[in-house]
Amino acid sequence: MRLMATYDFMETMRNTNQWLGATAQAVGSYPGVAMMPNPAFQWLRAWGEVTERAFERMVVKPDWGIGSVVGEDGRDHLVDIVTEVERPFGNLIHFKVQSRKQMKRRVLVVSPMSGHYATLARSTVISLLPDCDVYVTDWHNARDIPLSDGKFDIEDYTLYLVDFMKHLGPNTHVIAICQPAPLALAATAYLAEEDPKAQPRSLTLIGGPIDPDATPTEVTDFGNRVTMGQLEHSMIQRVGYKYKGVGRKVYPGLLQLSSFIAMNIDRHATAFADQIHRAAKGESSDHDRHNKFYDEYLAVMDMTAEFYLSTVERIFKGLEIAKNEFTVAGKKVDIGKITDVAVKTVEGEDDDISAPGQCVAALALCTGLPDSKKAHHLEPGAGHYGIFAGKSWRTNIRPLVLDFIDQNSGPRVVGGKDSRGSRNAGEGDNDAPFKGGAVPV
Template sequence: MRYMATYDLMETFRNTNQWLGASALSLASYPVFAMVPNPALQWMAAWGEVTERTFQRMVTKPDWGIHSFTCEDGKDHLVNIETVVEGDFGDLIHFQVMGRDTKPRKVLLVAPMSGHYATLLRSTVISLLPDCEVYITDWHNARDIPVSAGKFDIEDYTLYLVDYMRHLGPDTHVIAVCQPAPLTLAATAYLAGEEPEAQPRSLTLIGGPIDPDATPTDVTDFGNRVTMGQLEETMIQRVGFKYKGVGRMVYPGLLQLASFMSMNGERHSKAFSDQIQRVMKGEASDHDAHNRFYDEYLAVMDMTAEFYLSTVERIFKNCEIAKNEFTIEGKHVDIGKITTVAVKTVEGANDDISAPGQCVAALDLCTGLPDEKKASHVEPGAGHYGIFAGKSWRNNIRPLVLEFIDANAGPKPGGGAKKKTPTAQKSGKSPAQKAAK
């Protein structure tokens, strides 16, 4: 109960600050106060507006905001975001451009589940839409998943990816960004051993901790410094009474956000004080640079406790992927069995989260893969965010990834006939999970 009380206390604190912001904005905005111009009232209204928006965004799932798209014919085509595979802990969604012929490149983007929603890859999706049929993993917020849905650890996560790859078919090209890179590699190896015909054509791993010890960072140092008991005691709480997942053990999004903010506290404080000044002067807008960034940055989601703890223990502490010792339901997943899937790694030279050397380690693990199907790229001057969503991605990395996809496209299924979009599938547990039981 003490964990549940702590969770509700954090939510109460957030809710109270949202209410204080709204109250300050309403009070300071009374028309009668305009008769006596007072900078203090203007500041109070600006503070209230920024504060209300800030604390409200913490529990709001961002919208994709991709409504239409200009195609090669010069016309705007509507984008329909459809769910093709449903699951308790995540969905597979497709960005269907209406009225456009199906693109030959079918791309599965594996989004991180490390505190933020899949919308963190919004700009990545937009950059790929002109040339690809884009699918992405849309992980659910653990606070909204009833306890009756069961557990969700890194083995379950991997089996979800197996199910998505199997559903999309062997003409798929997978791009994993950051946290899911090790588990996406494991999912590919799982298919290589269990169902080789369902393997994707290519696998691109971007800034992921395949071997966290290859180049230590603050993230890996933290994982090695604390014990699992300390993590469980200080980071894990039970979802409070407000949400559907009441009673579920989670690593709360608000606690993660506090950690994120504390790493660059001075910079964030200045950003918010500057925004208050801009609101006072009438220079701010609903979609200005500050709001665009923080609307996404502040929107955090809870992770299941078993996923968070098993990630730290098995990926960072025990390095099961790096040592090729990862297992699912006690069965070894041998990365060396990948023999036909082309693998490319992408790293940022200035990445302080997954430093150069951590991701490229995947190529050494693919002992059964010929050298001509391996590739790597280190982007000069790029940080972690830049290698999948920034200028480095748009100008340099994206073209290289598309070239890699084309070079490993292989023969089109069915002699080049147009392939229909996969039909929607609904399930609780992933079929791959059920098969592994």
């Protein structure tokens, strides 16, 4: 009950700050106030506007905001987001582009479950849509999942990926971003033994902690320094009465957000002070650079306690993936069993979360894979976010990943059917040379 009270206290404080911001904005916006020449009221309104928006965004799941994409025919094609597989802790969604022929490349983007929603990979999805048929793992906020739906740890996460890969079939190319990289590798190895025909064609791992000890960072140091008992005592709370997951043990999004901000407190304080100044001068807008970034950054989600704790204990402390000792449902997963899935790793030279050396360790683990099916790219001057959503991704990494996919694409059609047993919608176009498409900026 104490932990539930703590969760509700944090939500109460967030709600109170949102109300204070809205009140300040309303008071500072009264016409009567404008008759007073004191600029304090302008600053009050501006402070309220920025504060209310910031605290309101913390409990709102962002929209994907992808309405259309330009095809190679030069026309805008509407995009529908369709749920392919629905599960309690996460769905497989499909960005279905209307009136477009079947694409040669089918890509599964495995989004991270590390405090933010899958929409954190929006830029990645937008950049891939013109050239690929894109699917994404859309993880749910643990606060909204009833206790009756059971637990969800890293083994469950891995089995979700296995099921999603099976659903999409063997002509799929998987791109795992950051946190899920080791589990995507494990899921592929699991399929290599259990259902080899369902393995993806290629696996691209971007900035993931395959071997966290290869190059220590502040994140890995924290994981090694703190005991599991300390983590559970200080980080885990029970969801309060406001949400469907009441009573579920979670690592709260608001607590995670405080850690994110604390890492760069001076930078965030300056950004908000500057935004208040712009709002007071009437220079801010609903989708300006500040709001566009912080609408996503501040939108955090709760993780189940068992997922967070098992990630720290088994991936960072126990190094089960790095040592090839990971087990799923009591069965050891041997990464060396991957023999025909091309694997590419991508790292950023200035990545301070998953530093260079952590992700490329995956290639050494793939002992059964020939060197011709292994690739690595180190992006000069790129940070963590840049290697999957920033300028480095758009200008350098994305083209390399698409080339890697093309080099490792097998025949899509077997016996007139696709990998899921259904006729291809545009089978006449499936083997046509790919001509590419425009990349939205």
